[in-house]
Amino acid sequence: xxxxxxxxxxxxxxxVLCVGLAAVxxxxxxxxxxxxxVLSALAAPSDGFLETVVLxxxxxxxxxxxxxxxxxxxxxxxxxxxxxxxxxxxxTLGISGxxxxxxxxxxxxxxxxxxxxxxxxxxxxxxxxxxxxxxxxxxxxxGDPRLDLVLAGSMVSMLCGALTTFLVSLDPQAFDGLMRWxxxxxxxxxxxxxxxxxxxxxAAAAGLLALSRTTDLLAAGxxxxxxLGLAAGAVTWMTVALAVVLAVAAVATVGxxxxxxxxxxxxxxxxxGEAGPAPLAGCLLLGPAMLILAxxxxxxxxxxxxxxxxxxxxxIGGAAFLALLLRLGRRGLE
Amino acid sequence: MAARGCPVIxxxxxxxxxxxxxxxxxxxSVRRGEVLALVGPNGSGKSTxxxxxxxxxxxVAGRVLICGENAARLSRRAYARRVALLSQQxxxxxxxxxxxxxxxxxxxxxxxxRRASAADRAAVAQAMEDAEVAALAGRPVxxxxxxxxxxARMAMTLAQGGDVLLLDEPTTYLDLRHQFGLLGRxxxxxxxGRAVVxxxxxxxxxxxxxxxxxxxxxxxxxGIGPAAQVLDAAxxxxxxxxxxxxLRDGPAIFPVPRD
Numbered sequence: 001x002x003x004x005x006x007x008x009x010x011x012x013x014x015x016v017l018c019v020g021l022a023a024v025x026x027x028x029x030x031x032x033x034x035x036x037x038v039l040s041a042l043a044a045p046s047d048g049f050l051e052t053v054v055l056x057x058x059x060x061x062x063x064x065x066x067x068x069x070x071x072x073x074x075x076x077x078x079x080x081x082x083x084x085x086x087x088x089x090x091x092t093l094g095i096s097g098x099x100x101x102x103x104x105x106x107x108x109x110x111x112x113x114x115x116x117x118x119x120x121x122x123x124x125x126x127x128x129x130x131x132x133x134x135x136x137x138x139x140x141x142x143g144d145p146r147l148d149l150v151l152a153g154s155m156v157s158m159l160c161g162a163l164t165t166f167l168v169s170l171d172p173q174a175f176d177g178l179m180r181w182x183x184x185x186x187x188x189x190x191x192x193x194x195x196x197x198x199x200x201x202x203a204a205a206a207g208l209l210a211l212s213r214t215t216d217l218l219a220a221g222x223x224x225x226x227x228l229g230l231a232a233g234a235v236t237w238m239t240v241a242l243a244v245v246l247a248v249a250a251v252a253t254v255g256x257x258x259x260x261x262x263x264x265x266x267x268x269x270x271x272x273g274e275a276g277p278a279p280l281a282g283c284l285l286l287g288p289a290m291l292i293l294a295x296x297x298x299x300x301x302x303x304x305x306x307x308x309x310x311x312x313x314x315x316i317g318g319a320a321f322l323a324l325l326l327r328l329g330r331r332g333l334e
Numbered sequence: 335m336a337a338r339g340c341p342v343i344x345x346x347x348x349x350x351x352x353x354x355x356x357x358x359x360x361x362x363s364v365r366r367g368e369v370l371a372l373v374g375p376n377g378s379g380k381s382t383x384x385x386x387x388x389x390x391x392x393x394v395a396g397r398v399l400i401c402g403e404n405a406a407r408l409s410r411r412a413y414a415r416r417v418a419l420l421s422q423q424x425x426x427x428x429x430x431x432x433x434x435x436x437x438x439x440x441x442x443x444x445x446x447x448r449r450a451s452a453a454d455r456a457a458v459a460q461a462m463e464d465a466e467v468a469a470l471a472g473r474p475v476x477x478x479x480x481x482x483x484x485x486a487r488m489a490m491t492l493a494q495g496g497d498v499l500l501l502d503e504p505t506t507y508l509d510l511r512h513q514f515g516l517l518g519r520x521x522x523x524x525x526x527g528r529a530v531v532x533x534x535x536x537x538x539x540x541x542x543x544x545x546x547x548x549x550x551x552x553x554x555x556x557g558i559g560p561a562a563q564v565l566d567a568a569x570x571x572x573x574x575x576x577x578x579x580x581l582r583d584g585p586a587i588f589p590v591p592r593d
Contacts, residue, residue: 229414229442275430
């Protein structure tokens with residue numbers, strides 16, 4: 001149970017956690033860089049060795065991790081809220097898989113690069129989501145329709161994944177880079193996409209924050225929401241569309257990163273409840289914290305070898321997801 | 335019939351899915367100041383009729399007039415300013431406080447940015463007072479008992495205001511004191527000039543608190559009028575398939591099974 005009066009305090013703590021993890025992220029790694037050196041590199045850029053490591057390597061990674069973490073967590077929260085389904089997220093609905101397939105196809109067939117991939121990625125994500133919704137109707141049986149949706153999403157994701165690896169396998173030269181991208185490697189190039197993807201993502205997140213009180217009404221039930229004058233269908237679709245924009249921005253920047261968009265919303269709800277802008281703001285802080293943590297582990301656990309952040313996130317998130325499923329299994333989907 | 339005094343008019347209303355009809359040729363009107371109870375067996379179409387009045391379903395034939403306007407032409411928001419519904423389906427976002435749930439009732443009166451005006455705050459405070467949840471204002475909804483939650487949802491519906499108050503089995507979960515309290519509040523809403531329609535299962539409550547009863551049987555209107563007129567042993571046998579006699583005490587009517 002969360003007391004709304006304490007939410008500002010909780011959010012402040014999460015912000016401190018985020019800043020703390022960011023500081024650790026900058027200082028730890030193959031080389032220890034004292035926080036003072038990090039700060040002076042940020043304040044007055046120079047071309048010393050440590051300063052270059054900070055500005056050219058660690059800072060871009062931090063930006064990308066914070067951005068993708070926030071975007072995926074907020075997208076997952078919004079989807080879970082309006083679809084009233086605790087198991088949906090950009091990855092479990094096929095949105096990330098569809099975007100990734102479209103990005104690879106755009107590179108392969110149309111030789112698109114960089115920001116121009118944002119459009120096919122959006123189209124791919126939207127198409128995959130529609131396929132998931134249509135498929136879930138087809139397979140709808142006697143069981144819980146929320147599980148049908150997740151099953152359909154998994155099938156669409158697998159299909160997109162199979163097509164993606166097939167395309168990648170046709171191009172041996174690009175194979176290595178694309179495979180790393182597909183498992184969510186935070187590479188040195190990724191931050192170049194940020195100036196383009198940050199705008200739409202920020203606008204979508206602001207839209208979701210503005211809608212957060214309105215989407216609360218959906219939780220009162222469809223009949224009640226509509227009797228209160230809410231165009232329930234329109235608000236649901238608008239929210240889903242904004243979540244897709246955020247997920248696509250994250251995928252186009254750093255590649256598909258699983259589990260984060262599924263698990264972080266649950267953590268945010270535990271701390272900040274379901275209603276209003278507070279849990280959404282919590283996702284804006286917890287998502288980055290989670291991915292920054294994964295990136296710290298990726299760079300430190302086997303240093304100087306750098307692991308792939310998405311795979312570390314997958315391990316953490318997979319364990320958290322398992323715990324979540326066991327908990328839901330005991331109490332039932334609520 | 336004068337539309338002026340009748341915020342709800344149903345004209346030869348039919349509803350169904352596919353070829354099956356759940357409701358057939360229903361005509362009735364509800365006056366300002368009146369409480370109309372919808373009674374009938376399970377599956378007779380009471381809740382469907384209420385949802386048609388709330389504009390949540392579209393009739394396949396006939397029409398609904400709300401304050402003289404064709405309901406099909408009202409926007410969702412304009413509808414919500416005239417007609418408030420206490421639905422049977424529960425649910426509230428987990429940790430939301432009672433005061434915030436009740437404030438949701440003001441949604442149709444607010445703009446997109448949803449700033450609460452002084453009138454909104456006054457309506458919310460009054461509704462919490464009326465539904466006896468003022469003492470629970472700061473409690474998260476998911477810590478309430480079933481009866482407390484039902485009263486909080488009633489407060490939300492009262493805060494919505496409007497000309498028509500629709501209640502779908504409002505006494506569910508409520509103990510006797512709060513059943514009387516809620517239906518007494520519904521009566522006062524009628525006295526304030528609203529038209530009130532309530533789906534009720536309990537004949538004694540219906541006969542005590544409603545001016546008229548509409549008896550539904552297999553999707554048709556079996557009878558409509560004061561309880562003393564429409565409730566008799568023959569109607570109970572025909573509509574509910576029970577053999578019962580009716581005890582009367584003042585305006586109240588109690589069915590008792592005949593053995």
